[in-house]
Amino acid sequence: MIDPATLSDADAANRLMRLAREVAKHNRLYHDADAPEISDAAYDALIAENNAIEAAFPHLVRADSPNAQVGAAPTSALKKVAHAQRMMSLDNGFNDEDISEFVARIRRFLNLAKDAPVALTAEPKIDGLSCSLRFEKGLLIRALTRGDGTVGEDVTENVRTIQDVTPVLKTGGNLFPTPPDVFEIRGEVYMSKSAFADLNARQREAEGKVFANPRNAAAGSLRQLNAEITRERPLGFFAHGWGDVSVMPADTQYEAMTAITAMGLKVSSLLARVESLEQALEHYRRIERARADLPFDIDGVVYKVDRLDWQQRLGFVAKAPRWAIAHKFPAERAQTTLEAIDIQVGRTGKLTPVGRLTPVTVGGVVVSNVTLHNADEIARLGVRPGDRVVVQRAGDVIPQVVENLTQEEVREAFVFPTHCPPESGGCGSEAVREEGEVDYRCTGGLICPAQRFERLRHFVSRAALDIEGLGEKSIQEFLDLGWITEPADIFRLKHHRAELVGREGWKEKSVDNLLAAIEVKRAPDAARLLFGLGIRHIGAVTARDLLKRYTTLEGVRALAQEIMALREAAPEGETQAKRDKAIAEHIGVENVGAAVGHALADFFHEPHNVTAWEDLLSEVSPPPYVVETTASAVTGKTIVFTGKLETMSRDEAKAQAERLGAKAAGSVSAKTDLVVAGPGAGSKLKQASALGIEVISEEAWAEIVRAAG
Incomplete structure (x- = not known):
């Protein structure tokens, strides 16, 4: 932080x-x-x-x-309805001191004595989906999700399938002689741990969506367009408060919740009224100890000021009431055995170690995999297969190892691989870690199976070759068929025309359109092609900057070979900083540093990449890169773009500047002639003002571009 x-x-x-x-x-x-x-x-x-x-x-x-x-604006196809009263969120406390300060704030706000008693209610914070039930004349007429707090989604028919939700409030006697005109009950829709396990088992069998946790399963089940699907997925409901009401049945939070129970809605059996901070914290620890044995997930305890007249005086701040707070539980931990360490190869070549555990329950969830982050983390923990470890689960992401209990035992250390592991779908190419970085990355690039799909998708993307009609689905289909494995194969798809015509989703016209779109890219823009190869650190702007100086792809390859020679010829004992400075100076392109040089050298160091490169250039012939400029009001000037550009990307703006004969710089200096500032512009805008540099808006920049034709 x-x-x-x-x-x-x-x-x-x-x-x-x-x-x-x-x-x-x-x-x-x-x-x-x-x-x-x-x-x-x-x-x-x-x-x-x-x-x-x-x-x-x-x-x-x-x-x-x-x-x-509060929450997020609903975007599903469910009907949107405004809440009669806004559904608020809660502030969080993470330790006893936070809760002590919460009580102290209440005393200060209400001008109470420092030791004045402040009674609270304390109840489990159910990890589910907030929902509001509106009863009129005792009848359930509408149920809404929280949404963004102001507008929610209408899930009335879905909620009617939940057994815990009564369609008619129980009234009469001392509670309400007659049903109230309006009584809106708010609470949490949840799915029990056992129901969650059963649902996922059915989903796997039916090859449907498998949910990450009970909260997501409950939300996905409640927000169905078809209420019958909700009916098949057992959900529960706990009331924890109210919204719009025509008459209150009590003067305190605890008595009001007791009244809601009498009306026929479930309230947590662990709800308690506590008379002091000490009692509140004691109840928190009681609930925390019971957490693992509860049939549903909870992630803390909610405290509320018991007196309703005090709640009204305290009011709200921004999105939360002053009279309530959630005391969150710390991350849960458990002990188990680390059985193995596997290396996964990501689509960008990053090698990520994953620990395979003897399955253990952490916070009601069975955990069998754990992230080990990188080689440095493995070394820090000293973990090896066979170690006894403490695992922490903080929320719904993959857990992590926080302690190695058997680090002192004599056992061979785990050796992080120096090559992309074939057993993990890798290619066997060298894995390198750049100076100052923690991750090892495969240098196989174009030929690595683990990276293949993502690299091909990037190669044909709009910012690269922009091949119309060749999307992710088609790339995956051609990969599965074995028709493409590297970029050059895309230009040989014409040999599969007869096989492709007639496949599901492909007709003669769509096939011919795709092949025609590929053919027109046989003389691609060299900078786009270089960017499309996905070489690390070479984005669209860097690719253009390199081609401006080196003109052709052959020139870029020659540069890579020169950098390899520089690295090999470096005197023994030379510092990395000195070597990097020499490489950056050799490249000779402003804003292109040694990291780009190392990435190029690493790419061409691998024979596989050289073969794929040469194969691609046997299919395409990019012309020498020429920057065509148009005379304009900014020709010869240095321009800096800052803030969020709303009508174009930063790369597009820089390309426009180059086309108009201007130079796009990344930082403001005395040499800067013009700053184009969008919303959120920060230090660069301040620096420009201090230097007296002209600042214009994105709209004014667009006028300059239009005027230049």
Whole structure:
């Protein structure tokens, strides 16, 4: 986590912008797509960092701050309905001190004495999907998901299939003589651990979607367009509060929840009223000890101020009530045996070690695989097959090893591979780790089976060769048929025309259109072709910069051979920094450093890559790279683009500048003539202002481009 004290205003604004975007992305994945990419702990860390920066720079708080957002805007085909009262989120506490401060804040806000009693309710925080049930005259008329807190999805018919949800409230007696006009009950839809296991077993048998955890299974089951699918997947419901109500049945949180139970809705049996902070923490630990044995997942304990008149006085801040907080559980741990260490080869060539464990239950989930991250982490932990390890599960991502209990035992150390492992689908090429990096990567590139699909997909992508009609599905089909294994094979697909015509999804016209799209790329732009090869560190801009100086692909290959010779001729004892400086100077291209030179040398060091390169150039003939320029108002000027460009990519903007005879630089200096600033521009904009450099908007830049024709 970044220390706010080390940030300037511009740095803080830039980091807050990035955090807002990242949190919004993970909110969408969690709440809307039911497919989280990071653990709850990692998400909480992002929120904590955002809060720390906002506290240090209150004048930079953004309108789209994570603290102003609840959940994510619904995007499914379900009907969208506005909540009568906004469904709020909860602030989090992670230790006893956080909860002590929560109680102290309540006393300060209400102007109570420091030792004044503050009664709370404490109940498990169910790990499910928030849902609101609206009853009118005692009848269930609508059920909504939380959505973004303001608008939710209508899941009424789906909720009616949940046995825990009564369609008619029980009233009468001292509770309500007659059904209230409106009583909106809010709670959590969940799936039990046993129901989750049964569902996944059925899904595997039917070759359907296998869910990552009970929360995702519950969300996916509730948000079905067909309520019959929901009916087949047993869901439960626990009430934890209320929204829009015409009359309250009690004056305290605990009594109100007791009344909701009397109405026919389930409330957790672990809900308790506690009279002090000490009692609250004691109940938290009681629930934590029972956690593994509960039939459903929980991830903490929720405390709420018991007196409803105090809740009303305390009110809300941004997205959360002042009168409630979630006390999150720490990551769960268990002991087991590390049986083996396998090396997986990613699509970009990264070698990732994965530990195979004797299966162990951690937080109600059976864990058999664990990430070991990289060679340095293996060395730090000293893990070897046969070691007894402590495994931690923080949320729903793959767990990690946090301690090696048998590190002192005499046993041969694990040797990280120096070549791409064939037993893992690799190619046997050398695996290298660049200076200052932790990951080893396969240098096989074009010929590595583990990387093949992704590299071919990249080769035909819009920014590279842009072959129309050759998408991911087609690439996978041709790979499975054995028709393509490397880029050159794409240009030999014409030999399979007769076989392709008549295959499912292929007719004569679509086949001929594809082959024609391939043929027109036989004289491709050299920079696009170089970028399309997927050589590490060579993006679209770097490829253009190299071709501007070296003109042809043969010239780029010659450069790689010269760098190989420089590396071999380096005097013994020469520092890496000195060697890198010599390589960067030899390349002689501004903003292209030694990392690019090493990547080129590593690529051509592998005979497999040389063969694939030569095979490709036997099929295509890219002309020498020429930068065609148009006289314009910015010809000869140095331009810097900063902030988020909304109508074009940064690469497209730089290409426009080059076409107009300008130079696109990456940083602002006294030599800069013009800065084009989009939303979120930070330190570069501030520096430009300090230097008196002209700053224009993206719209003004577009006018310059249009004027140049």
